[in-house]
Amino acid sequence: xxxxxLVCAALAIALLAAPDAGADGAALVAERCASCHAIEPPxxxxxxxxxxxxxxxxxxxxxxxxxxDWLVAWLQAPTRIRPAGVHPPTHVKATPQxxxxxxxTLPEHPKLSADEARxxxxxxxxxxxxxxxxxxxxxxxxxxALRMGQMNFGKFKGCDACHRDAPDRGGVSGPxxxxxxxxxxPAFIASFIxxxxxxDPITVMPKADLSDAEVAKLANYLMAIAKEQP
Amino acid sequence: MKxxxxxxxxxxxxxxxxxxxxxxxxxxxxxxxxxxxCHGLEGNGKGVNAATMAVQPRDHTDRGEMSAxxxxxxxxxxxxxxxxxxxxxxxxxxxxxxxxxxxxxLVAYLRELCCR
Numbered sequence: 001x002x003x004x005x006l007v008c009a010a011l012a013i014a015l016l017a018a019p020d021a022g023a024d025g026a027a028l029v030a031e032r033c034a035s036c037h038a039i040e041p042p043x044x045x046x047x048x049x050x051x052x053x054x055x056x057x058x059x060x061x062x063x064x065x066x067x068x069d070w071l072v073a074w075l076q077a078p079t080r081i082r083p084a085g086v087h088p089p090t091h092v093k094a095t096p097q098x099x100x101x102x103x104x105t106l107p108e109h110p111k112l113s114a115d116e117a118r119x120x121x122x123x124x125x126x127x128x129x130x131x132x133x134x135x136x137x138x139x140x141x142x143x144x145a146l147r148m149g150q151m152n153f154g155k156f157k158g159c160d161a162c163h164r165d166a167p168d169r170g171g172v173s174g175p176x177x178x179x180x181x182x183x184x185x186p187a188f189i190a191s192f193i194x195x196x197x198x199x200d201p202i203t204v205m206p207k208a209d210l211s212d213a214e215v216a217k218l219a220n221y222l223m224a225i226a227k228e229q230p
Numbered sequence: 231m232k233x234x235x236x237x238x239x240x241x242x243x244x245x246x247x248x249x250x251x252x253x254x255x256x257x258x259x260x261x262x263x264x265x266x267x268c269h270g271l272e273g274n275g276k277g278v279n280a281a282t283m284a285v286q287p288r289d290h291t292d293r294g295e296m297s298a299x300x301x302x303x304x305x306x307x308x309x310x311x312x313x314x315x316x317x318x319x320x321x322x323x324x325x326x327x328x329x330x331x332x333x334x335x336l337v338a339y340l341r342e343l344c345c346r
Contacts, residue, residue, distance in 0.1 A: 048328060049259040084278055089266050098276030099266075154284075158319040161268060161283055171279035173267035197327055204264055206311075207326025 023115045025123030032110060033059060033120070041129060042201075051202045054086055058200060063128035065188045068121050074183070075117035078109035081179070083164070083172035101172065133198065139190030139216055141223045149221030157208075157218065165225055174205070181226025190219045252331070257339025260332055264324065273343040285318040296344035304337045 029039055036056035062071075084101050085091035091105045112120060128134075154160040154170075163177045164170035170177075180189060191198075194215045196205035210218075261273070268277040268287040275289035290296060299307075306314050309330070312321030324333065 048263060048332065049256070051263045052259070084267075087263075088278060089262050089271060092266075092271060092278045094271045094276075098280055099270050099278040101278060156319065158322065161279055161320040161322075169282070171267075171282055173277075173279050195326075203327070204267075206322035206324055208323060209326070 023119035025119035025121075028112075028116055028120050029059075029123050032112070032116075039127070046202045048202050051204060052087055052089070054202075056086055059124060060127055061130050061199065062124035063126055064130045064134050065184060065192075066121075066124065067183060067185060068125050070183045071121040071124065072114075072117045075112045075120055076114055078111060080106070080109075081175045081183075083176065088173045130199070133191055134185070134187045137187040137191045138212065139187055139219055141186050142216070142220050144217065144220040144224050146221075146224055146228075149217070149224060152217055153221050157214075159218070165221070177222055178225050178229055181223040182229065186219065186223060189222055190215050193218050252334030252336070252338035254335065254338035254342050256332070257335035257337070258342075260328070260336055261339050261343075264328070265336070268320070283320055285320055287320075290340055290343045293344050296340065301337050301341075304340055305333055308333050308336055 033039060033056075038058040038060050041060045082088075085106050088101075091102055092099045093102045150165065153165055159165070159177075160170040162171040162174035164172065166178055167176075184192075192205070193208075194210060194212075195207055196203045197207045261269075262271075266273075266277055268279045268283070269275055269290055270277040270280070270287070273290040275287045275292075277287060280287055288295065303315055307317065307321060308328075309323060309325035311323030312318040314323070328336075
């Protein structure tokens with residue numbers, strides 16, 4: 001009799017505990033992410049000067065931007081994507097030789113457990129306000145010769161002023177791009193290059209006047225160099 | 231005597247760097263966000279990206295170089311990029327990101343940086 005009660009009690013506890021195994025993504029995002037990342041679209045037009053207060057990239061369109069598998073893995077073992085942080089002037093100091101990154105000022109991204117990472121990724125991947133913009137994007141990844149791609153990325157388009165296209169090459173104020181093809185959806189890459197301001201009105205990525213072919217060439221290069229990464 | 235002071239004041243207010251009609255204080259805040267990565271926290275061309283750049287960013291504190299540019303040229307370089315003024319493609323066009331008013335503000339701040 002007592003044994004029966006115990007079994008029942010154990011079962012009840014197990015059943016009650018079960019939903020916990022799948023952590024609550026919405027609650028986790030609100031609790032762990034929202035203090036640095038925008039998880040809601042901006043309520044009013046943003047002033048470019050307010051970019052200085054940003055602590056993390058906006059996530060309210062995360063589902064139109066990221067690859068879920070990458071998110072799940074990265075949230076458990078985050079690496080630095082922006083060598084000089086989200087707002088470089090905050091993490092840079094002037095020296096007689098020129099400005100340098102001050103590593104002491106760069107915050108570490110919190111690490112999530114596997115359960116938490118999956119729940120957060122699921123919640124973020126459901127944030128897709130720009131499905132139509134992605135659907136309108138005609139970009140299809142094509143192979144590209146790496147040397148041509150590199151020359152275009154650097155010499156012709158000047159992306160390397162701010163972005164790294166290899167761990168030891170390029171500028172540091174923008175996010176590194178040698179893993180962009182693993183992190184981001186190809187259609188997002190093309191759409192963002194074509195019109196970064198449509199995605200993020202106060203981005204410091206310049207809106208260049210590029211043709212679809214020029215956008216595709218740059219996106220192809222990013223897809224190609226990501227494959228070179230371990 | 232009073233008249234002379236008034237005239238002197240008027241001249242002081244209308245002469246020199248006041249040519250750029252933008253709001254230099256706003257320009258300074260915008261410069262921090264959009265320009266310092268390459269042109270440096272102090273505007274001296276030694277931004278955090280400069281070390282790896284094939285063409286060095288303009289030193290905005292260089293009075294000689296900067297005085298040789300008109301406000302219109304500076305506006306054009308910011309709005310349409312280095313290419314538009316026969317300079318490097320590493321200077322992007324900001325016309326798609328910033329309003330004309332904000333670009334005017336940046337020009338006004340550039341005048342402060344170089345020439346005050």
